Each structure stands twice: as C-alpha cells, then as structure tokens.
Amino acid sequence: MKDKKNLTTEINPEIRDILIEMGAEDIYKCYQCGKCTSACPWFQVEIYDYPVFKFSLETALGAVASSEDKKELDKEIELIYRCVGCEACLEQCPHGISTPNILRAARRLLVDFDSYPETLKSIVQKTHNVGNPFGEHRENRADWAKGLNVPDFQQGIEYLYFPCCLPAYETRNQKVAQATVGILQKCEVSFGILGVKETCCGEVIRRIGAENIFEEVTKANIKEFKDSGVKKVLVTSPHCFTTFKNEYPDFGADFEVLHTTQYFSHLIDTGKLKLNKSFDKKVVYHDPCTLGRKNNIYEEPRNILKNIPGLEFLEVENFNRNLSLCCGAGSGGLWLEWEKDERIVNVRLKQLMDTGADIIAVACPYCLQMFEETLKSMDVDIIVMDISEIIFECL
Numbered sequence: 413m414k415d416k417k418n419l420t421t422e423i424n425p426e427i428r429d430i431l432i433e434m435g436a437e438d439i440y441k442c443y444q445c446g447k448c449t450s451a452c453p454w455f456q457v458e459i460y461d462y463p464v465f466k467f468s469l470e471t472a473l474g475a476v477a478s479s480e481d482k483k484e485l486d487k488e489i490e491l492i493y494r495c496v497g498c499e500a501c502l503e504q505c506p507h508g509i510s511t512p513n514i515l516r517a518a519r520r521l522l523v524d525f526d527s528y529p530e531t532l533k534s535i536v537q538k539t540h541n542v543g544n545p546f547g548e549h550r551e552n553r554a555d556w557a558k559g560l561n562v563p564d565f566q567q568g569i570e571y572l573y574f575p576c577c578l579p580a581y582e583t584r585n586q587k588v589a590q591a592t593v594g595i596l597q598k599c600e601v602s603f604g605i606l607g608v609k610e611t612c613c614g615e616v617i618r619r620i621g622a623e624n625i626f627e628e629v630t631k632a633n634i635k636e637f638k639d640s641g642v643k644k645v646l647v648t649s650p651h652c653f654t655t656f657k658n659e660y661p662d663f664g665a666d667f668e669v670l671h672t673t674q675y676f677s678h679l680i681d682t683g684k685l686k687l688n689k690s691f692d693k694k695v696v697y698h699d700p701c702t703l704g705r706k707n708n709i710y711e712e713p714r715n716i717l718k719n720i721p722g723l724e725f726l727e728v729e730n731f732n733r734n735l736s737l738c739c740g741a742g743s744g745g746l747w748l749e750w751e752k753d754e755r756i757v758n759v760r761l762k763q764l765m766d767t768g769a770d771i772i773a774v775a776c777p778y779c780l781q782m783f784e785e786t787l788k789s790m791d792v793d794i795i796v797m798d799i800s801e802i803i804f805e806c807l
C-alpha cells in the first residue's frame with residue numbers, strides 16, 4: 413500500500429488509489445444522476461441534507477476527509493459515518509454502484525488513522541478485548557439461557573443456535589432468544605449453544621471500518637465452529653446472517669446458515685410448528701434492511717405472520733419490502749447520537765404508526781432496540797415484538 417500520510421491534501425490521487433484498493437472500485441461508474449440521494453433514508457429526514465451522489469466523485473478525486481480545517485474535517489468524518497449501510501441507494505442506482513462499500517473504504521482509511529468517532533472506537537476495542545461490543549463479561553454470555561435447559565453444542569446436534577450479542581446481553585432482547593428456544597424445544601429441534609465460547613460475528617466492526625479486528629473475530633468464530641463440529645447455524649440477527657452466509661466463506665467457513673424466520677416459516681409449512689392460540693392484534697411488519705434488501709428474505713416473515721390465527725397483517729404503504737426504510741441502527745448507527753429532529757428512526761416509526769397497528773413486528777435485534785429506545789420518549793400506544801416472540805405467545 414502507498415504512503416497514506418498525506419490525508420489532508422485537497423485532491424489526492426494517492427488517497428484515491430488507496431480507497432480503490434480498499435473497496436471503492438465502483439467510483440468511475442457513477443454519472444451523477446442523484447437517484448441514490450433520493451433513495452437514501454436521510455432524504456426522508458427532511459431537515460437534513462445528505463449528498464450521497466457526491467461520494468463517488470469525491471473519492472475519485474481523492475478528496476475524502478481532505479479538509480485542512482479541524483472543524484471541516486470533523487464534518488466530513490461525520491458524513492462518512494452517517495451512512496447506515498442500508499443499501500437503498502444501491503437498489504436504485506442504474507449502475508449498481510455500492511455507495512456503502514465506497515464509504516466503508518473511507519472508513520477503513522479513517523480507522524487506520526484513528527480518526528473516527530470515539531463511541532465507535534470503544535465498540536471496536538470492546539469487541540477486540542471481550543468478544544462483544546458492549547464490553548460485557550464473556551463468562552456471562554449464556555446467562556440469558558439459565559433455567560431453560562439449553563444444551564451446550566456438541567457433535568451430533570443438528571443446529572447451533574447463535575443468538576447474537578444483543579439477545580445474549582441486553583435485557584429486552586434476551587426475551588427474543590428465550591422465545592426462540594421455547595419454539596425450538598416445542599418443535600423438538602436438535603439444537604445447542606456455544607455460550608461462553610461464542611464471539612461477536614464482527615459485522616458491525618467491519619461496517620465501522622476496523623477490518624483487522626473483523627478478520628480476527630471471524631477466524632476465531634470459524635475455528636470454534638469447526639472444532640465443535642458445527643454444520644448448520646440458526647441465527648436471530650440478520651447481521652450475523654449476512655456475515656456468516658456472505659462474508660465468512662471468504663475466510664474458509666463452510667456451514668449452512670438459516671435465519672429464524674426462514675426456519676420457522678418452513679416448520680409452519682411442514683406442519684411441525686402449530687400455532688394454536690389466537691393473536692387478536694393489528695400487526696405491521698418492518699423489513700430489516702439486512703434481511704430484506706441484502707438477502708432477499710421478504711416472504712418468510714410475512715408467511716409466519718399471515719399464518720397466525722386472529723392476526724390482522726398490515727404493510728407500510730409504498731415503503732415495504734425492497735423500499736422499506738432503515739431503522740437507522742446499521743453500520744454503527746445504533747451507537748451514534750443525532751439531533752432529535754435529525755433521526756431516521758423517527759421517520760420510520762411514524763410510517764409504521766400511521767398504519768394504525770397495535771404492534772410493530774421485527775426480525776432483527778437492532779431494529780427492536782432502536783425502536784424501543786425511541787418509543788420510550790414518545791407518548792404512544794404501540795409496542796414492538798420480534799416475530800419469534802409473537803410465535804411463542806401462540807404456542
């Protein structure tokens with residue numbers, strides 16, 4: 413790699429070349445049509461102007477994080493870290509340009525220079541030190557499963573259930589892992605957990621730009637899975653799903669990955685999961701970007717909800733499936749604070765609440781956390797549930 417010292421030069425071919433090497437190879441395909449900007453969730457936050465169309469051009473000029481003025485430089489870094497990696501821009505770009513990859517290349521450079529938000533530095537450090545972004549003790553990782561009679565994974569067990577760091581440690585999300593276990597036990601599925609041997613999948617670390625730490629946790633997980641004889645992994649989080657399925661194979665992983673909505677939809681279709689109790693509520697489904705746009709899993713969550721007796725299924729008009737709006741938690745967004753009237757989550761919650769639903773159904777721990785935390789400060793009568801929790805109530 414070339415010398416990177418000249419980070420503050422205004423137009424810099426060396427920086428451009430480094431960014432291309434780090435993943436921004438799409439930049440020359442851009443013809444500045446601007447469709448990405450209007451597809452971006454920040455466009456819906458009307459008070460905030462987010463110039464997505466400029467990122468390719470600025471990268472081509474090597475003019476990324478290029479200001480000599482500290483305040484201006486901080487603003488540039490803030491812009492780079494506003495992206496929540498939702499891929500709505502990629503979905504609409506006529507040339508299939510991945511702006512989140514271009515921005516991730518910029519992030520990798522900023523991480524190399526230790527010039528990125530302090531909150532995110534802490535996430536990276538904690539994951540490096542103790543295997544999760546919250547800095548929680550590794551020995552407490554399986555506390556959520558206490559009293560549930562969940563076996564440790566060993567040879568001969570069919571599925572490894574990998575709950576993700578949020579359901580492992582965060583009180584509200586632990587209920588999702590517990591409901592998932594309840595469903596699996598009811599259906600007599602052969603499964604176990606790795607518990608204290610589990611390490612964060614590393615998805616958020618990679619999106620932040622800390623590629624070296626990502627590679628470290630990835631290799632540790634793959635080794636643990638291989639040593640334990642894991643062949644099939646069942647995950648609660650779309651973030652673990654996309655990382656295990658689409659990114660771990662580059663590092664030698666060869667296990668099958670299923671999201672819980674895929675598996676539970678299959679169990680319903682084959683008659684193994686019976687939903688006996690009525691759930692007399694109006695439910696709107698929020699498509700998580702990482703499950704939907706990134707992995708094309710749109711129908712399975714809907715199939716589950718539409719099979720629940722008594723449930724009235726609702727959609728957000730115009731903003732569902734591949735046009736769904738991000739909750740704002742991806743790519744480190746869960747940990748970043750924006751002004752109250754500059755938040756994607758508020759726009760998405762309004763869309764969901766306008767449907768008249770009693771319940772927002774999600775299939776991602778990040779969406780659950782983001783919505784619940786925001787709703788706490790709002791005087792509204794709507795609750796958020798993971799699809800696994802709804803199923804569990806109907807057993």
Ligand code: SF4
Pocket residue numbers: 441442443444445446447448449464465468504505506507508509511
């Ligand atoms: S939509 Fe694609 S081609 Fe158009 S400005 Fe955005 S990145 Fe460039």
Ligand code: SF4
Pocket residue numbers: 448451452453454464494495496497498499500501502511512
């Ligand atoms: S990935 Fe999402 S947040 Fe990032 S630039 Fe594209 S549309 Fe905007």
